[in-house]
Amino acid sequence: xxxxxxxxxxxxxxxxxxKVLDLLSKEGxxxxxxxxxxxxxxxxxxxxxxxPTKAYNILKNNNINVQLTDVLAVEIxxxxxxxxxxxDLFTQAGVNVAYMYSFLFKGKxxxxxxxxxxxxxxxxxxxxxxxxxxxxxxx
Amino acid sequence: xxxxxxxxxxxxxxxxxxxxxxxxxxxxKDTVKHCMNSEFYRKRFQEAGITPDDIxxxxxxxxxxxxxxxxxxxxxxxxMASIPLKDCVRLxxxxxxxxxxxxxxxxxxxxxxxxxxxxxxxxxxxxxxEDVFQNSSGYGMFTGGLxxxxxxxxxxxxxxxxxxxxxLRQIKFITDFGTTAIHAIPSYVTRLKEVMDQQGxxxxxxxxxxTLVIGAEPHSEEQRKRIEKMMGVKxxxxxxxxxxxxxxxxxxxxxxxxxxxxxxxxIVEIVDPETxxxxxxxxxxxxxxxxxxxxxxxxxxxxxxxxxxxxxxxxPCGRHHVRLDRMKGRSDDMIVLRGVNIFPIQIExxxxxxxxxxxxxxxxxxxxxxxxxxxxxxxxxxxxxxxYSRLExxxxxxxxxxxxxxxxxxxxxxxxxxxLPVSEGKAVRVVDKRKxxx
Numbered sequence: 001x002x003x004x005x006x007x008x009x010x011x012x013x014x015x016x017x018x019k020v021l022d023l024l025s026k027e028g029x030x031x032x033x034x035x036x037x038x039x040x041x042x043x044x045x046x047x048x049x050x051x052p053t054k055a056y057n058i059l060k061n062n063n064i065n066v067q068l069t070d071v072l073a074v075e076i077x078x079x080x081x082x083x084x085x086x087x088d089l090f091t092q093a094g095v096n097v098a099y100m101y102s103f104l105f106k107g108k109x110x111x112x113x114x115x116x117x118x119x120x121x122x123x124x125x126x127x128x129x130x131x132x133x134x135x136x137x138x139x
Numbered sequence: 140x141x142x143x144x145x146x147x148x149x150x151x152x153x154x155x156x157x158x159x160x161x162x163x164x165x166x167x168k169d170t171v172k173h174c175m176n177s178e179f180y181r182k183r184f185q186e187a188g189i190t191p192d193d194i195x196x197x198x199x200x201x202x203x204x205x206x207x208x209x210x211x212x213x214x215x216x217x218x219m220a221s222i223p224l225k226d227c228v229r230l231x232x233x234x235x236x237x238x239x240x241x242x243x244x245x246x247x248x249x250x251x252x253x254x255x256x257x258x259x260x261x262x263x264x265x266x267x268x269e270d271v272f273q274n275s276s277g278y279g280m281f282t283g284g285l286x287x288x289x290x291x292x293x294x295x296x297x298x299x300x301x302x303x304x305x306x307l308r309q310i311k312f313i314t315d316f317g318t319t320a321i322h323a324i325p326s327y328v329t330r331l332k333e334v335m336d337q338q339g340x341x342x343x344x345x346x347x348x349x350t351l352v353i354g355a356e357p358h359s360e361e362q363r364k365r366i367e368k369m370m371g372v373k374x375x376x377x378x379x380x381x382x383x384x385x386x387x388x389x390x391x392x393x394x395x396x397x398x399x400x401x402x403x404x405x406i407v408e409i410v411d412p413e414t415x416x417x418x419x420x421x422x423x424x425x426x427x428x429x430x431x432x433x434x435x436x437x438x439x440x441x442x443x444x445x446x447x448x449x450x451x452x453x454x455p456c457g458r459h460h461v462r463l464d465r466m467k468g469r470s471d472d473m474i475v476l477r478g479v480n481i482f483p484i485q486i487e488x489x490x491x492x493x494x495x496x497x498x499x500x501x502x503x504x505x506x507x508x509x510x511x512x513x514x515x516x517x518x519x520x521x522x523x524x525x526x527y528s529r530l531e532x533x534x535x536x537x538x539x540x541x542x543x544x545x546x547x548x549x550x551x552x553x554x555x556x557x558x559l560p561v562s563e564g565k566a567v568r569v570v571d572k573r574k575x576x577x
Binding site for chain 2: 005007008009010011016037039041042044046063064065066067069098114
């Protein structure tokens with residue numbers, strides 16, 4: 001239900017991002033989805049990949065500020081209104097979404113959500129029988 | 140007081156070099172004898188194997204060991220006093236954030252002499268009793284407040300203790316009270332001018348200002364000229380330090396070619412900060428001062444840590460009190476920013492309280508427009524969150540803690556681990572890009 005996302009502290013300066021990407025590609029880590037917001041001084045580069053634990057160790061060993069973050073990975077049909085349905089359920093239950101992004105994986109839509117409180121969100125997913133994605137699925 | 144005289148104290152100000160030396164020797168002997176009332180100096184002299192009788196010439200001064208800021212800290216709070224505490228009437232203290240504070244004690248006579256020195260400086264740049272003097276400097280422990288207050292009053296001026304900040308009120312005082320002279324740190328003068336511009340106040344048209352006294356913050360000749368141009372009045376450089384009372388130690392005359400240091404108050408030595416040997420006259424070194432008329436707490440060969448050089452003994456103004464070049468920097472790592480003295484260790488101490496940070500940091504000083512600013516870059520040790528707001532909160536918390544410590548608000552920047560330069564051995568912690576010491 002939750003998967004490990006890499007959260008990487010990236011300074012807004014030339015060469016910061018490529019350093020991270022080089023390290024990951026050398027070790028055969030495949031990035032499935034990633035996002036970084038534009039901020040003036042630093043950003044948090046959020047990455048879903050096929051080998052999060054390995055990637056974490058590589059970055060850690062190379063002195064990169066990195067964290068493994070538990071995020072919800074919800075599977076939805078690639079159709080209008082599906083994401084809205086999930087968010088609507090969360091909203092009604094008082095679950096806040098800190099950030100969200102999405103990607104297509106093997107023909108299905110995947111919503112990545114950082115939510116609070118996480119446990120309540122998990123309950124909703126169980127109760128409403130919402131499909132989800134595991135790290136295994138992404139390998 | 141003779142309003143037409145160029146000198147407030149002609150009997151001291153117009154002494155020839157040899158007359159100054161004679162007076163200094165007499166006062167040095169008295170001072171050294173008086174110092175034996177201080178527990179600290181009694182011990183110092185014993186350790187050095189000297190007695191006051193060994194000081195027969197000015198050259199004998201070299202026999203006396205240096206006094207340092209550390210000595211002031213070690214004898215905190217009253218260990219350097221040369222008179223009983225009951226005869227002291229004032230103390231000024233540093234904030235003591237780098238260890239024990241330093242305390243400077245004053246007798247009533249000391250305060251009188253201090254006021255005389257400041258009055259002499261102000262008179263020298265043309266201020267007279269009919270002037271209105273607005274002291275836009277911090278009060279309290281900061282000696283630029285009370286120091287100029289008493290000095291300006293001693294001269295006989297109507298003195299406005301406006302203190303620092305609240306620019307709108309400052310401008311109202313200037314226009315309503317007919318202020319003719321202001322004392323402030325240079326960066327505050329430029330701030331005042333900005334607000335004047337916003338308010339449509341033209342210093343030339345709408346005020347009676349004619350003199351600015353600027354100091355307590357290193358500034359370049361270029362900066363002075365810019366201030367003079369924007370305000371349309373003369374700006375004179377003031378040098379002081381709390382260990383030597385405060386302001387009134389050295390001051391520019393109307394020639395604006397170096398600062399006359401009052402040699403009836405101080406003996407000046409310029410030494411190599413490494414070897415502690417005197418440098419040839421005219422070369423840059425650390426200024427060492429011996430007080431000649433202090434009662435409560437005389438200081439012998441005090442290492443000021445300020446770097447400067449002697450420009451000469453003669454001046455068209457008729458004074459032979461030696462002229463010092465504007466300060467060229469520090470022989471220690473103290474930062475002087477907007478009139479505030481800051482040691483990097485103070486910043487380090489605060490940063491180390493944040494577990495989220497690594498031990499690496501970099502302080503960068505820049506001049507942006509008319510303001511000097513400090514940026515503190517800090518390395519994130521662990522990415523403890525992936526929440527922007529928590530990183531922003533951390534930045535704010537660090538900023539606030541630093542402000543509480545150094546009394547200035549630095550710009551704090553979180554940087555990635557391992558990105559700050561780490562030099563071999565002693566890391567470079569301060570990069571000064573200001574153009575203040577040129």
